[in-house]
Amino acid sequence: MTVIATRQPSTSDLPGIRGDLLARVEQRLEQYTESERARWKQTNPRAAQPVEAVIDMVSRGGKRLRPIFCLSGFLAAGGDPASAAAVDASAALELLQAFALIHDDVIDNSALRRGRPTIHVHHAGEHSARGWLGEARRFGEGVAVLAGDLALVYADELTFDFPPAARRLWGELRTELIVGQHLDVAVAAESVVDPQLSRWIAVCKSGRYSIQRPLLLGATLAGRTDLAGAFEGYGLALGEAFQLRDDLMDAFGDPGATGKPAGLDFAEHKMTLLLTLAVERDARIRNLLVRDGDTPWDADLIRQVLEETGVRATVERTIGELVDRAVTAISSAGLDPAWTDEFARLATLVAYRDR
Amino acid sequence: MTVIATRQPSTSDLPGIRGDLLARVEQRLEQYTESERARWKQTNPRAAQPVEAVIDMVSRGGKRLRPIFCLSGFLAAGGDPASAAAVDASAALELLQAFALIHDDVIDNSALRRGRPTIHVHHAGEHSARGWLGEARRFGEGVAVLAGDLALVYADELTFDFPPAARRLWGELRTELIVGQHLDVAVAAESVVDPQLSRWIAVCKSGRYSIQRPLLLGATLAGRTDLAGAFEGYGLALGEAFQLRDDLMDAFGDPGATGKPAGLDFAEHKMTLLLTLAVERDARIRNLLVRDGDTPWDADLIRQVLEETGVRATVERTIGELVDRAVTAISSAGLDPAWTDEFARLATLVAYRDR
Structure with missing residues (x-):
């Protein structure tokens, strides 16, 4: 039994190893976006709003399908579980997905995403409720377009060392x-x-x-x-x-x-x-x-x-x-x-x- | 006179050298976007449409302010005029500007850009003229949002070797x-x-x-x-x-x-x-x-x-x-x-x- 365990050390606990990496993906996502939020908040609370929209979408969860496949491909190919590369790549894929969903929801005029109001609907609602100037729809969609843009840039930032x-x-x-x-x-x-x-x-x-x-x-x-x-x-x-x-x-x-x-x-x-x-x-x-x-x-x-x-x-x-x-x-x-x-x-x- | 010319070889014809590099920026922009257009057209003519929107915006000209400053910074710092680095960076800056303008025009609901209808207005108009399904405004803005996204990705592709x-x-x-x-x-x-x-x-x-x-x-x-x-x-x-x-x-x-x-x-x-x-x-x-x-x-x-x-x-x-x-x-x-x-x-x- 010891021999078998030694022969297949990396596959004896696949779900456990991948689960640990997935947890690190969540930490990476949170650490990266929260440090951005803190940084921009110092300039002006409004400067942090697009970051907060990205955090909102990412923290809604979802299946994390792309990170699961990325980590599985990495581990199945013999990648070192201690390496940060696949964790960063998985976090980048999830930010890219946030970008795609935020823009897609505007383009399709979707009201709900992951059980909650979509980003543009949320911001259009806030615009109406506060009686701000201009058209609520354009404001909500504008905020969402920029938040999606930011998610795309953030996704890319995590691929810096690829x-x-x-x-x-x-x-x-x-x-x-x-x-x-x-x-x-x-x-x-x-x-x-x-x-x-x-x-x-x-x-x-x-x-x-x-x-x-x-x-x-x-x-x-x-x-x-x-x-x-x-x-x-x-x-x-x-x-x-x-x-x-x-x-x-x-x-x-x-x-x-x-x-x-x-x-x-x-x-x-x-x-x-x-x-x-x-x-x-x-x-x-x-x-x-x-x-x-x-x-x-x-x-x-x-x-x-x-x-x-x-x-x-x-x-x-x-x-x-x-x-x-x-x-x-x-x-x-x-x-x-x-x-x-x-x-x-x-x-x-x-x-x-x-x- | 020869001595002076030898002492300042790179500054004796500043506008000329920078002009040559600016011309190479235009070539790089055209070559990159046209190869993308050709590639996607093979899949389906519709797949080339967002690329064509990017080409449309880039080819409208503009002041090329960011390329001029990038090339000036490069040359003033003693960069080698034969190097491709500053040309790629300048083309990237211009594609980034195309991204910013396309999305900005949607967000501000601008009708004209560089003397011609903005991307979203153009596509909303085509939608109406052809009597396509759905709301013309949403279609035009959707096409523009995606075209802007693509310009952002393309800009980034040119920074690959930075x-x-x-x-x-x-x-x-x-x-x-x-x-x-x-x-x-x-x-x-x-x-x-x-x-x-x-x-x-x-x-x-x-x-x-x-x-x-x-x-x-x-x-x-x-x-x-x-x-x-x-x-x-x-x-x-x-x-x-x-x-x-x-x-x-x-x-x-x-x-x-x-x-x-x-x-x-x-x-x-x-x-x-x-x-x-x-x-x-x-x-x-x-x-x-x-x-x-x-x-x-x-x-x-x-x-x-x-x-x-x-x-x-x-x-x-x-x-x-x-x-x-x-x-x-x-x-x-x-x-x-x-x-x-x-x-x-x-x-x-x-x-x-x-x-």
């Missing part, structure tokens, strides 16, 4: 995220029905941004860029499953569990991956989505047709197949078996996060 | 810019009359962001961090002059010359440095600015009182004194006399850019 290969990855990850967001907006406005494009957006925003690139960032910081192929196979398949689950949760989910209103994608005319798959399968769906001026989509009818045509059930099967594909891809990486098992467990967790 | 001291400066410059923008928004909404705070905002946004930090970035890339003190003295004084000129041009300027409507600060209830100085000097101004619900300020009356009370003339004198102070600060730096003269010339150019 080696060149990791910096390149970081640059690509940010660019893809923004282009993916724009495509979401454009496709919704133009009501584009293009399954290939919708799948590309899902790959870009969920596969690459949320899973593949965080994994590879961790592996790169551990010096194992050779894992790129396996992590790409795993990340892209699981990313598509992630996006399909997201779409299903938005369409059929319980707002109490998701922390945001149901049917928001429908309200915003989002041509989600779910809907494009549905259109491919049944012409009735297309008719429901055909635009008629600014008439809102009939969310209840769409839900009903998604059920009746069997699209919902098919998408559930597709999610299962994508998880299998992700697990197969990671199995070929030659990782320590304990890590292969852990990645399979993570795949299930992500694809069935509504359970 | 040495640590320059990276730290770059980080501070971006953070200050965003905090300064937020203070502008907050002070306008709350109609804060606080000359010290308004001066701090001017120092932050104009002094540090536009002059001092670009200069110091150039000098740091040339390995001369010892110039920090002189450049701070020059940059902060000249920055205040710059801001006062900006305020005067907004209040009294000719829209044909400035490329944007006159009196925008008044329309947005901006508590500019000009107005805070005016309030300190004459109580009538304060009465004009006292808020009465959302009633717009009476721009013509404010202009009239600024003239009658002599505030406009006093501010002109202050600008002259600030230029003197800037020139004195730079004279103590021990630069080559040709550069001392050039910095004096730049100070006049910046402070009297309406002429």
Whole structure:
């Protein structure tokens, strides 16, 4: 038994080791943002407001999905748990996510995020309540735009010491995220029905941004860029499953569990991956989505047709197949078996996060 | 004569050398953004749209003030004109400025920038014209927010190879810019009359962001961090002059010359440095600015009182004194006399850019 423990010292307590690192990510986030808040507060309490908005969003929690994948990629690649590199990278990913959420909420006009009013709604409300000058909507959105900008800059500050290969990855990850967001907006406005494009957006925003690139960032910081192929196979398949689950949760989910209103994608005319798959399968769906001026989509009818045509059930099967594909891809990486098992467990967790 | 030419080889043709580098900055901007546009266009023409918005803003020209100061700081500090470092830094500063302008125009609801419709107004117009789904205003602002985000990321990509001291400066410059923008928004909404705070905002946004930090970035890339003190003295004084000129041009300027409507600060209830100085000097101004619900300020009356009370003339004198102070600060730096003269010339150019 002692021999086994010595042979696999780093995998005998995977959740424990990663848990310790995740706790350090939280500390890093708090320490960095609080020192910024304290610094700007000395200039003027108002100067600390955008920092406070960033802290507000980061401290709302969330799944910490990207840090989990980054740390897992780092540890599975043999990274030193005592190193600060993967902790900083994970904190940077979470600040980048705060940036994305704050701006996304403005762009989508979302009212709730992680169960609380979004940043722009909160500040527009304060503007109204205090009777400040100008338009409350513009003020709230302006504060949120700047707070998101600040989160983007802070995310980047934590990548200061990255080696060149990791910096390149970081640059690509940010660019893809923004282009993916724009495509979401454009496709919704133009009501584009293009399954290939919708799948590309899902790959870009969920596969690459949320899973593949965080994994590879961790592996790169551990010096194992050779894992790129396996992590790409795993990340892209699981990313598509992630996006399909997201779409299903938005369409059929319980707002109490998701922390945001149901049917928001429908309200915003989002041509989600779910809907494009549905259109491919049944012409009735297309008719429901055909635009008629600014008439809102009939969310209840769409839900009903998604059920009746069997699209919902098919998408559930597709999610299962994508998880299998992700697990197969990671199995070929030659990782320590304990890590292969852990990645399979993570795949299930992500694809069935509504359970 | 040959001896003199040999003693001062780098300063005998200052405008020429800096002009060559400025031309390389334009090439770098074009080459970088066009390669991004080409790359994303392959995915989908819509994926290239945020890149095209960045190109649109950058290619509108502008004074290239920050590149000029960055290159001047670099060359005055003895930087090698053949090096790419200051060219990349200058291109990064210009992309950062594109980010700031695009987001600022959304936040201020500006219609024109550099004589053409702002990015959000352009895209809102396209949305309306094509009868796309959703609200045109939200679409236009969403596209602009994402385009600004992309410009921020691109700016950062060009700082990839900076040495640590320059990276730290770059980080501070971006953070200050965003905090300064937020203070502008907050002070306008709350109609804060606080000359010290308004001066701090001017120092932050104009002094540090536009002059001092670009200069110091150039000098740091040339390995001369010892110039920090002189450049701070020059940059902060000249920055205040710059801001006062900006305020005067907004209040009294000719829209044909400035490329944007006159009196925008008044329309947005901006508590500019000009107005805070005016309030300190004459109580009538304060009465004009006292808020009465959302009633717009009476721009013509404010202009009239600024003239009658002599505030406009006093501010002109202050600008002259600030230029003197800037020139004195730079004279103590021990630069080559040709550069001392050039910095004096730049100070006049910046402070009297309406002429």
